[in-house]
Amino acid sequence: MNMERNQSLWGDAWQRLKKNRIAMACLSLVVLFTVLAVYGEVLYRYHDIKDTTPAYQNTDLDMAFKAPSSKHWMGTDGLGRDVMARLVQGVSIAYKVGIITSLIAIPIGVFFGCIAGYFGGKVDDFVVWLYSTFASMPGLLFILAIAMVVGKGLLGIYLGIGLTTWVGICRLMRGEVIKHKGQTYVLAAQALGLSSGRIIFRHILPNVMHVIIVTFTLRFPAAVGTEVFLSFLGIGVQDQPSWGLMINSARMRLWQGIWWEMTFVTLAVFLLVLAFNLLGDALRDALDPRLND
């Protein structure tokens, strides 16, 4: 017991997470997806550097719409390409979108949330006004507008999703920082004459890190979902196998009983989103100090 008490917040959380079977299953799923994403990215980079066309882009109309078999585990699509190979490439696109949009949204949200919460007053008013303004704009329209400005493709998706989704984390951070501002360690740091920047980012931020982690795990699948439907609508990924594009092309033939492409892609999206969401929930529980006993 004593040993555990002495562990850090993270060690503590890990211990609690380990006891949650569903969370562990989700974690292994996430690890599996991550491995696939890395594999897909490496494959893409490899072909890019070697200047060759990867196998998942090769068409063969004689093999079009073949049902799953030992050769093609998930069947082939309308151009005779292996669905599984494309699905794996899709994971890497989904991951890129999830990670990069988080890298855009989270720093913005954290920065504004922290300064608003810490300084209060005019700064707070400004930030609240800013995020209220952003929140009042319909997200999809905003993303479409950005995609129109920077052009279709991944960059548009990154910016579109990244620049619209920082509001949630900004609010959370603001609330957390306000809560921490009155605590004794912050008052002590202020009494020592430390600069505001240092207090915010060196003292408060590590104490609210768990909020960021949880937000990330919840933000990630949402971003993937957004990418899928933007690509489905044709304004997302252009020439790489994205899940949205795959679903879009699969839907035309679904009524004829060509179910595999749609099924496997949908299943992949479903599993990825579910795994991240459950993991995020479990992490929140594990990291919440109030549940500590």
Add this chain to the structure above:
Amino acid sequence: MRFYVPDHKLFISGLLAVLGSFLLSGCGGAEKDPAIGNGETVSYSQTSRIRGLDPASAGEVSSSLAIARIYEGLLEYDYLARPYKVVPLLAESMPEVSADGLTYTFKIRKGIYFQDDPCFLDGKGRELVAEDFAYSIKRVADVKNVSSGFWAYNRRIKGINIFHEASMKPEPSDYDMDVEGLHVVDSHTLEIVLTEPYPQLLYVLAMHYAFAVPREAVEFYGNKFVNHPVGTGPYKLVEWRRNSRIEFVRNPKWAETGRIETYPETGTLEQKAAGLLKDAGKPIPFIDRVVQYVVDDTSTSWMMFLSGQLGSSIISPDNWDVVVTPDKSLNESLEQRGIELISSPYTAVYYMGFNWDDAMVGESDDSGQDLRNRKLRQALSCAYEFDLMNQFMNNRYYPIDGPIPTPLAGCLEKPSPYRYNLDKARKLLAEAGYPEGIDSKTGRRLELSVEMGSADTNTRQSMELMADMFQKIGVVLKANYNTWPAFIEKMNRRQGQLFRLAWVADYPDAENFLQLFYSKNESPGPNHSNYRNAEIDRFYEQIRTMQDSPERTEIYEKMANIIVEDSPWIFMFQPMSFALKHSWVENYLPHDYPYGMGKYRRINSEVRQKWIESYGDVKLNMSGRN
């Protein structure tokens, strides 16, 4: 009326044209419609929504088809002749053309009467006179009619622009104003005077923008005229319920005044074998009554077709796989029941164009580089595999070997030297300076980008297929998918390296396609490749004002050969139009300009009756898997 159509849209419009060209038919026996007398031959068919029945203002296919049942023009397209040609209809004969090609003199047939209508004195239709044509053409030029057809006369007919501008004033347009180029010599002679030779005028005069409209009707009905057509044609309107049902009946004025039109007597041997000549010389129209329904839902119209309520049907994309087998023949169980699949190439060219402004694929000041760029274009043409593209599109395409589509005079008979041939493509590519596709300057594979005007699944997949074809010779193709307005904007600004476009014939003359290579038509004109070739320009200026003749066809072929050699486009395909018809619709021949062709069709009522009675006895295999 020129179209740049994104592929899927064009496909639909192609089908529409075929649908339109059906005057589908059936017999009235089984219908519980009291208005239809016994023994009448009735045609039941589908139509798209009709906006109005005024020849001057109508624009879309469905309205034009309805108008062409009621109204007529000086000329019409021959039903059977291919290549398409125009023949006299309300004119006694083809016009006399002056030596300078500027004056067309039409003798108008005597004894042609408008249908009876309250707008005339004592309700009796009067005789058609030359003034009616002059009046009708002025109506198209009248700004207040918002006609979609003024382009056909704009700056072509002498003085028409003066009338056009005068009509912009707020007061009612003065139709008594003289237009120099529309000269009524006597009651049955019309002289059209042009500003420059315009051989395509004859095709324009076969369009509904030149159909004879009686001034009395326009003035009597005012803005209700769109609902009250008064024409000389084979049918008259009985009832029109907007967006629901339209009904025409044989124009009784024809019998009353003894007007007799006959089915064409000359056709090819194949047409004879197909039974298209068995009515040769017989008086038309064969069908007494035409009833058309607006059915928006494709599955409803499909069921109506199967049960025999409609004589023909388009094949909606959802039904394609069920109806047509991969080798382009009809589903067996439909075929056994006597349903016929009608397909014909559509007079259009789909192409991938190279931008002449681009340093890599276009023109270069350095003659050596210029030659290498040409070899690159030829190599890419050789890498394009038509069969694969056709397989992808369920065999709905027709190969094309040059800038002029079949069946236009001037289309090249022999296969292009730059048809699919991988070895040749690799060789040409190496000669162009890209051995194995490697650009020696960068050491990487040559990368080209193509601009697309839509981003739907079909377009996207066809480009992925195209990229794979180019990849076989080591060239990387990247597609940029734009919205249609953004694409047109890029085209007009001469941006982009490659692009994909289509051109649909406005009239059956290769001139319509060759103008796309005339340097003065460069973007924002229709020559979006910005192709420049002094020789082509010279030839084009020569043929622009030439009458149809073997010499002109010879020049067409010469131009086509030069263009194939220069390869400013990869000639991709000509789309096919597909439709289904029941066996009781007879004398059916697909026509690219189907307006007014309904009068040649015939219905076999007995066959239709049998179908309706036996429908449901045999289950049709509609699973799509044979």
